[in-house]
Amino acid sequence: MSVAAFAAVLAIGVGILLVVAAGADPATAWRALAEGMFGSPYSVGSSLDSAAVLALIATGFTVAHRAGLVNVGGEGQLCAGGVAAAATGLALPDAVPGVLGVPVVLVAGFLAGGLWAGIAAWLKARRGTSEVITTLLLNFVGTGLVAVAVHEEALLRQPVTSAETLPQSAPLPAGAQLPLIGGPESPATAVVVIAAVVVVATGIALKHTAVGVRLAAVGHTPAAAARLGLPVRRLEGGGLAFAGGLAGVAGAALVATAPYVLAEHFSSGYGFSGLVVGLLARGSLTAVAAASLLFGFLTSGGINLQLAAQVPASTVQIVQSVLVLFIAAAMLFTARRTRSTP
Template identity: 75%
Template sequence: MTLSLAPPRLLSRLRHPLSLATGAAILTVGVGAVLVVAAGTDPSTAWAALDEGMFGSPYSVGTSLNSAAVLALIATGFSVAHRAGLVNVGGEGQLCAGGLAAAATGLALPVQVPAAVGIPLTLCAGFLGGAGWAWIAALLKTRRGTSEVITTLLLNFVGAGAVSVAVHEEGLLRQQVTSSETLPQSQALAEGARLPLIAGAQSPATAIVVVAAVAVVVTAVVLRYTGTGLKLTSVGHSPAASARLGLPVSRLQEGGLAVAGGLAGLAGACLVASAPYVLAEHFSSGYGFTGLVVGLLARGSLTAVAAVSLLLGFLTSGGINLQLAAGVPASSVQIVQSVLVLLIAAAMLWSNRRAGGTV
């Protein structure tokens, strides 16, 4: 009897998001090794460069953790909206809106504002900015039936355009132009609005790591153990049945998408509140779209959100050093990252089909 139960348990463990991510990472390493050899680089040299870029110094680790924290915040928000049956593809625009709101707030604060006041105000402004941006799509969804996929996607371009306008116009947020070499960016935020370092001067890791960790844990608890999480799950499974049970479907959908936007906006605020403490054009570096990928791969599992965010965060930092130290083309690094995403997606698709009894 015990033997007959072992294979299903083993398959269940293999279908776990962490197991799938680990297997995909191992296969990706193999693909990366093939590309390194094809580029004419010694594998041992390439591995040393990759390891150095990921774990070789406090600076490398700190940079990786900061990147992973931004991805985790965006992916956590995606998971909240997904629980309510919505697909939020507007993380990039919401991140831009949050960064814009945070920059405006941080620049408006007095120079001597204490950190205990300035940092919460700046981060709250970012959260509200992102939430408000997502709420536009939420209202169109609940009041007019417009697909949130379309509206959040289009709002990405509007958000990026708003940042561009703000940092190019002196009447808005652009720093005073003193010469033709003055960069189109804002002034630096007040000292009290800047996120503190958490690992000493040698590491760039900031409090965004703590913020992201708290956000992931709190969201996981709310979604799994509270009535709000149960209501969101019900709405996600069947809005019609939930409405018949008396649940405020529209309000829950609007709230879920607003929270998703708020977390992306919080990520944008943290980027602005980190060195060099300015709002600049393209400051997001595409985090919103990468965070969307993390959310899709995690499939609503907050544990998987943390794991995949760390994986991509460290891989990105290692890939940069791989280009610089080992001479591996940037395209090879992009191929490796794309292969990783495809493998995880394919493995999870296989997992879902096996769990559903189809092949």
């Protein structure tokens, strides 16, 4: 049995124990979970949207990791992209056509996310500061930026018309909203297609282009790559900026999806979940797609698990975390065993 399969079995066992501890019948909980994942066009569409957002972040993580960097700042980069997308979308005229408005919003998110990651890239190149520390700390700055933007009327908060007016931006114009692709009963948007294209194109680029080979060389041995004349700092910075850009696109997609507003907690932890997907994929874009789909569908299923079986939706998050821990532990054990084998 493979490491991933063994870890999945153990994680499922933990999930069953949690369901029993919550006083629910495992069979009922399983039906509720399955129905939440596949029971209707709405649940499938919602799951695909979630998976697409995770795939964008995890793909960026994989590119940075290929260059030897660990980008843990997906949450902050996503927030930066969301703020830029909201500001850009709200600045567009109401009659802007979708063929123009949607690309402008997504490009704004990409540039903002890339610049946000560029801060960490610059600090690493000029000061030798660990990108793990800087990208992690920038997450808190990014979430704070969203909070300030949606609470200040001078920035992005919608005009306060009553005590019930939420601290959020006004809705984006129709031309800046991602189009639906799954029919009237499905919330699946064009971000699903965008993420699929990005994953495939990035996989091809990493395997079959000179840039992919150079990134791998830098990630494997930076000193040797420098002796060969490769621009190590530029490749590292570009890989990290590209990762931030894709996280920014994910943030822009969240803003351009119903209800089409920037709210304080719009990120919903996608940046950290995308990091987990990237870690599990271990550099494989095929694994990124598979893990994103798994986590996306589990997220939607967890909501119905709470509604239909009275089991806390956080149970799914616990199972996902346990799965990551088991896989990490198994990989560590395997690596140590390999090193100790003569």
